[in-house]
Amino acid sequence: MRVLITGGAGYIGSVLTRQLLEKGYQVRVLDCLNYGGESILGVLSNPNFEFLRGDIRRKADVAEALQDVDAVVHLAAIVGDPACAKQPQLARETNLNASLMLYELCQNQSSVKRFVFASTCSNYGKMEGSDYIDETAPLKPISLYAELKVAFEQHLLSSKTRGDFIPTALRFATVYGISPRMRFDLTVNEFTRDAALGRELVIYGEQFWRPYCHVEDLARACALILESPCDKVDHEVFGVGDKSENYQKKMLAEEIKRILPETKVKYVHKDEDPRDYRVDFTKIKKQLGFSITKTVPQGIREIVFVIQNGILHDPFNKIYSNISE
Secondary structure (H helix, E strand, O other): OEEEEEOOOOOOHHHHHHHHHHOOOEEEEEEOOOOOOHHHHHHOOOOOEEEEEOOOOOHHHHHHHOOOOOEEEEOOOOOOHHHHHHOHHHHHHHHHHHHHHHHHHHHHOOOOOEEEEEEEHHHHOEOOOOOOEOOOOOOOOOOHHHHHHHHHHHHHHHOOOOOOOEEEEEEEOEEEOOOOOOOOOOHHHHHHHHHHOOOOEEEEOOOOEEEEEEHHHHHHHHHHHHHOOHHHHOOEEEEEOOHHHEEEHHHHHHHHHHHOOOOOEEEEOOOOOOOEOOEOOHHHHHHHOOOOOOOHHHHHHHHHHHHHOOOOOOOOOHHHOOOOO
16 A cells, blocks of 8 residues: 655654554655655665655645555644744645645545544643543634644545545644654653753643643554544544543643652643643544553653753754744
8 A cells, every 4th residue: 555644754744654664555755844854864765665845735746646645644734833823824725725635636536545634632622621522522623723623624524525535534632752853842742851951840821631642652543544444434533542641731740750850840820721621532442442552651751861862962953843933
């Protein structure tokens, strides 16, 4: 099977690329390399890997990338609330308009049988009360990033498609962990980096809940969808994560202090953080047999190791962020 990964040089995409190559897939990556191409250096010599530099907003680039492709994993996006808020027009063009174009081209190309879309648990916005929510909960996007994800997700789930074209949406938990395209603008990664370098953690809104999932497990979920029976994933949406991995920011700090006891933490109370949700991920576990392989404490230890051993020369470099200050 030849799989096209849009955004395959990115934080999740570069991990998924390696996982699929190890499974024997042929992998083609379409990426504009906004954050550089170092993440794919290690796979360029693999005979089953192909790279196309292009922009998913350009129809010609997308059409070329879809030639002889059996499945598409659509990860390319302007990712995160801050990045979308800073460049709203680019976010709309990329996250919605380009996604709609890609989806239409895929349906018109008979070779493409599977389409996996990376959505987000940010779609839930703010939960009412303290109950866990799941795929049946109403969506309440409160950022442009989530609004655009919801818009395309709903288009996908309600779409009328040819019988052999199987689209699936995945609502990712908040990601963390080590990737060939490293990021430190993610909560777990950022807190751990700062603590490992002896900095005080200043945490705003320590009471708010969010589910977390390691980047390797999010990538594994994409591969699982490609390999699952059609009737179990056709026009379905799955949250990706584990119920036990819902954390408040204060709980993350406590996990870091277990590993780095000298860490100083300052809490700044905040009631305005609009995102606050605990998610139940039973559906993907029961329907597809998915389970995570890494937990937040394991991810924290990974990052501590990377920082303390100087594996990254300058972990505060802007290349490790999706938004420059």
